[in-house]
Amino acid sequence: MDALLPRPPVDLGPGAVHVPGWLGAEQQRRLVKACREWASGPVPLRHTRLPRGGVMSVRTVCLGWHWQPYRYSRTADDVNGRRVAELPEWLADLGRRAVAATAQHEDACGEGWTSGRYDPDTALVNFYDGRAKMGMHQDKDERSAAPVVSLSIGDTCRFRFGNTEGRGRPWTDVELASGDLLVFGGPARYAYHGVTRVFEGTGDPATGLASGRLNLTLRVTGLSG
Numbered sequence: 141m142d143a144l145l146p147r148p149p150v151d152l153g154p155g156a157v158h159v160p161g162w163l164g165a166e167q168q169r170r171l172v173k174a175c176r177e178w179a180s181g182p183v184p185l186r187h188t189r190l191p192r193g194g195v196m197s198v199r200t201v202c203l204g205w206h207w208q209p210y211r212y213s214r215t216a217d218d219v220n221g222r223r224v225a226e227l228p229e230w231l232a233d234l235g236r237r238a239v240a241a242t243a244q245h246e247d248a249c250g251e252g253w254t255s256g257r258y259d260p261d262t263a264l265v266n267f268y269d270g271r272a273k274m275g276m277h278q279d280k281d282e283r284s285a286a287p288v289v290s291l292s293i294g295d296t297c298r299f300r301f302g303n304t305e306g307r308g309r310p311w312t313d314v315e316l317a318s319g320d321l322l323v324f325g326g327p328a329r330y331a332y333h334g335v336t337r338v339f340e341g342t343g344d345p346a347t348g349l350a351s352g353r354l355n356l357t358l359r360v361t362g363l364s365g
Contacts, residue, residue: 152301152312155328157242162321168293172348175265183216183224197272203227204262205361210281212361227263235260235358238289242323258286260358268353270340276307276332283362287325292316293354294343302332318343
């Protein structure tokens with residue numbers, strides 16, 4: 141019965157807002173279809189290799205700018221050297237609407253949130269299978285403190301949202317389901333966060349994603365060129 145009731149927005153702390161069910165069914169299907177196209181090139185979906193030799197369990201494809209640990213570039217020099225696909229304006233506009241949807245929360249403040257225009261110029265598309273996880277980390281390779289917009293499609297995950305000082309407690313665990321929006325900026329912009337588990341088989345195949353979880357994060361790099 142609880143699944144039939146709308147889930148209200150939740151403040152995860154100053155600057156972090158979770159809006160359950162923000163994406164409608166058609167929006168999710170459109171994003172899944174687009175992600176399949178992006179995953180096939182010009183730079184394909186891949187496991188990112190970490191500087192110390194480890195390999196991330198999630199698979200990633202980037203738009204606008206190519207991300208690898210600690211830097212962005214226009215070309216995927218660690219994959220095939222090709223320039224990444226452009227970030228489409230319709231996706232940037234979705235990010236702007238996401239920020240506007242959370243701006244009503246008085247603690248959710250920061251550069252590009254309650255003042256000025258939010259103009260994301262990159263997106264990281266991460267695909268999680270049932271075994272994939274994401275360790276606690278900060279999104280700090282950008283030169284802008286504008287908010288990060290996170291969209292979830294497919295299987296539900298357990299998302300851990302921590303503090304800005306380190307990977308340990310305090311943190312809050314929250315389940316992100318298909319269609320959920322999470323925005324964090326202002327005092328929470330550099331909070332550590334990660335994914336500790338994906339609950340297989342919890343997604344709706346009607347989205348076009350038979351299994352696994354897609355997560356799209358939109359960001360402002362603050363870079364030029």
